Amino acid sequence: MADHAIVAEGLLKRYGDKKALNGFDLAVRTGTVHGVLGPNGAGKTTAVRALCTLLRFDAGRAEICGIDVAGQPARVRERIGLTGQYAAVDEQLSGRQNLVMFGRLLKLRPAAAKRRADELLAQFGLTEAAGRNAGQYSGGMRRRLDLAASMVIVPQVLFLDEPTTGLDPRSRNQVWDAVRSLVAEGTTVLLTTQYLEEADQLAGRISVVDTGRVVAEGTADELKAKIGGDRVEVVVRHADELAAVADIVGRVCHSVPQTDRDVRRVGTQVADRVAALTGVVRALHEAGIAVEDIGTRRPTLDEAFLQLTGHRANEEATA
Amino acid sequence: MRRLRLAAADGWIMTRRNMSHLVRTPEEMVLYFALPIMFVLVFGYVFGSGMSVPGGGDYREFLLPGVFAMTMLYGMGATGTAVAVDAGRGVVDRFRSMPVARSALLVGRSTADLMRAALEMSVLVVCGLLVGWEWHRGIGRALLAVALVLALRVAITWIGIYLGLVVRNADTVGTIVFPLAFPLTAVSNVFTAPELMPGWLGTLAEWNPLSATVAAIRELFGNPGLAGTGSWATENAMLLAIAWPVVLTAVFAPLAIRSYQRLSR
Ligand SMILES: Nc1ncnc2c1ncn2[C@@H]1O[C@H](COP(=O)(O)OP(=O)(O)OP(=O)(O)O)[C@@H](O)[C@H]1O
Ligand SMILES: [Mg+2]
Numbered sequence: 001m002a003d004h005a006i007v008a009e010g011l012l013k014r015y016g017d018k019k020a021l022n023g024f025d026l027a028v029r030t031g032t033v034h035g036v037l038g039p040n041g042a043g044k045t046t047a048v049r050a051l052c053t054l055l056r057f058d059a060g061r062a063e064i065c066g067i068d069v070a071g072q073p074a075r076v077r078e079r080i081g082l083t084g085q086y087a088a089v090d091e092q093l094s095g096r097q098n099l100v101m102f103g104r105l106l107k108l109r110p111a112a113a114k115r116r117a118d119e120l121l122a123q124f125g126l127t128e129a130a131g132r133n134a135g136q137y138s139g140g141m142r143r144r145l146d147l148a149a150s151m152v153i154v155p156q157v158l159f160l161d162e163p164t165t166g167l168d169p170r171s172r173n174q175v176w177d178a179v180r181s182l183v184a185e186g187t188t189v190l191l192t193t194q195y196l197e198e199a200d201q202l203a204g205r206i207s208v209v210d211t212g213r214v215v216a217e218g219t220a221d222e223l224k225a226k227i228g229g230d231r232v233e234v235v236v237r238h239a240d241e242l243a244a245v246a247d248i249v250g251r252v253c254h255s256v257p258q259t260d261r262d263v264r265r266v267g268t269q270v271a272d273r274v275a276a277l278t279g280v281v282r283a284l285h286e287a288g289i290a291v292e293d294i295g296t297r298r299p300t301l302d303e304a305f306l307q308l309t310g311h312r313a314n315e316e317a318t319a
Numbered sequence: 320m321r322r323l324r325l326a327a328a329d330g331w332i333m334t335r336r337n338m339s340h341l342v343r344t345p346e347e348m349v350l351y352f353a354l355p356i357m358f359v360l361v362f363g364y365v366f367g368s369g370m371s372v373p374g375g376g377d378y379r380e381f382l383l384p385g386v387f388a389m390t391m392l393y394g395m396g397a398t399g400t401a402v403a404v405d406a407g408r409g410v411v412d413r414f415r416s417m418p419v420a421r422s423a424l425l426v427g428r429s430t431a432d433l434m435r436a437a438l439e440m441s442v443l444v445v446c447g448l449l450v451g452w453e454w455h456r457g458i459g460r461a462l463l464a465v466a467l468v469l470a471l472r473v474a475i476t477w478i479g480i481y482l483g484l485v486v487r488n489a490d491t492v493g494t495i496v497f498p499l500a501f502p503l504t505a506v507s508n509v510f511t512a513p514e515l516m517p518g519w520l521g522t523l524a525e526w527n528p529l530s531a532t533v534a535a536i537r538e539l540f541g542n543p544g545l546a547g548t549g550s551w552a553t554e555n556a557m558l559l560a561i562a563w564p565v566v567l568t569a570v571f572a573p574l575a576i577r578s579y580q581r582l583s584r
Contacts, residue, residue, distance in 0.1 A: 052416045078418040088409035092340045104332050105419050107325075133343065149413065 002066035005188035022212035035203030081155030091135030333427020376543025385509030402483025455541030531559035
């Protein structure tokens with residue numbers, strides 16, 4: 001079996017003048033979960049569709065399980081499962097009919113297709129709604145049916161394009177559990193998301209995508225480390241103390257701290273958090289300022305994202 | 320051989336999918352069969368009573384074979400709309416990312432539409448019998464006539480599929496079909512004799528695929544036909560009624576499959 005289940009090199013996809021993919025690179029080790037994190041319009045869906053043989057790309061090379069995507073799409077299709085960003089189920093059929101149909105198309109015998117459908121319906125909490133038209137499902141139910149449909153037979157590689165967007169926490173956990181159990185069976189998963197938490201929870205490695213390219217790649221910890229070390233943060237009691245505290249923090253840590261007036265907080269990045277913290281505490285004590293809270297913490301993935309792309313995860317790319 | 324068998328199996332699954340749609344949406348089924356019934360009643364009674372056949376015979380007997388073929392033609396709208404709806408839906412993406420024969424979705428559509436058309440034809444025939452239409456040359460020839468109508472429907476289905484894939488918007492398909500189908504029925508032998516039309520229009524009407532089928536089935540049903548003008552097209556209506564569907568299918572099926580493969584490129 002190939003070392004890397006998914007490989008993409010320099011993928012390019014043009015829509016007129018616009019480059020939806022602009023030298024997209026990816027390498028996902030077999031049996032792992034890889035997160036693709038990016039804002040609206042970054043090119044996540046385009047990348048997934050290109051890798052799933054749905055979209056012909058203009059340049060570059062892609063392989064799934066060592067099989068060339070452009071050259072042998074039919075063989076790639078035998079190995080993949082896809083849950084796209086928009087539910088891909090037949091809305092004029094019942095949930096059960098959908099799953100049986102997909103099972104039959106995957107060459108399961110009628111009895112096996114029915115059995116598998118019932119298993120999946122139970123797993124995704126859809127047993128009660130099994131006989132209703134998928135068109136009458138709520139958004140979350142349709143999403144779960146869609147996920148079930150991509151798991152009718154355990155795929156070698158599963159693509160999930162924003163699988164939990166619009167789901168309530170309980171459904172989201174069901175999805176996460178299903179993904180984890182597939183991974184336990186050896187499936188490689190590529191997961192796109194706008195939720196940093198989701199990438200952090202599920203994915204071993206993460207690619208941060210912006211304007212059609214991967215701008216950073218690594219484990220969640222590596223990405224956090226990439227944007228600098230820990231932060232020292234001080235929350236003051238009164239807003240009028242912010243300036244004085246910012247002054248002290250800046251002097252002790254040799255930096256220009258950020259002030260957030262709304263939460264009365266002063267924070268800055270530091271190289272040595274213990275030295276910085278004790279220095280700030282001592283200086284505040286000497287200045288006679290009693291603060292509400294003080295501490296150090298690692299940056300969130302959200303902050304890492306902001307630093308890497310210049311905008312927040314759920315903001316439209318303006319570039 | 321194995322590939323062909325798998326493709327046939329996939330096509331059959333898609334056929335059943337389309338038939339299930341019909342069963343699960345009864346209101347659609349009612350609409351679907353309302354059109355042929357309406358056609359028979361409107362044309363059979365409203366026009367049927369006041370007009371005479373050029374060349375002699377009962378006008379209603381003359382008209383019904385035309386109504387059969389015309390109903391098939393308007394089926395293009397149902398086909399095109401269903402395909403456009405499908406093409407705009409995510410479910411086709413799923414089919415396309417699965418190891419499913421590329422032909423399956425379209426073959427399934429055309430097979431299901433053929434089965435629907437067979438149902439439709441039974442409705443038409445029953446309605447026809449109720450308004451006083453009959454076949455006069457035995458059940459064998461009558462069945463042959465029905466087969467010719469269905470052959471025309473196959474060709475029309477592939478044109479409809481192609482239309483749906485090119486237009487990709489169900490509403491637009493609906494508005495395109497009428498201006499496309501109406502002249503085809505008007506400039507044909509459905510309502511009147513081509514020789515009553517101005518010269519070039521008459522020739523057009525004689526060569527119209529619809530006219531070929533209608534002339535052929537009038538003959539097979541033993542319904543009053545038109546005294547041929549002696550032109551090649553009218554003398555060889557039976558041949559044309561077979562050739563036209565074959566040619567149209569041979570042209571439009573590959574076109575449709577090609578535009579399906581190009582979806583979302
Ligand atoms: N069919 C298309 N025609 C023209 N432009 C397109 C098409 N599909 C995508 N694009 C453009 O390509 C860029 C990448 O789109 P893509 O859908 O891959 O982004 P995304 O990261 O999935 O965004 P989102 O988070 O909103 O789903 C966008 O700027 C989009 O407008
Ligand atoms: Mg997307």
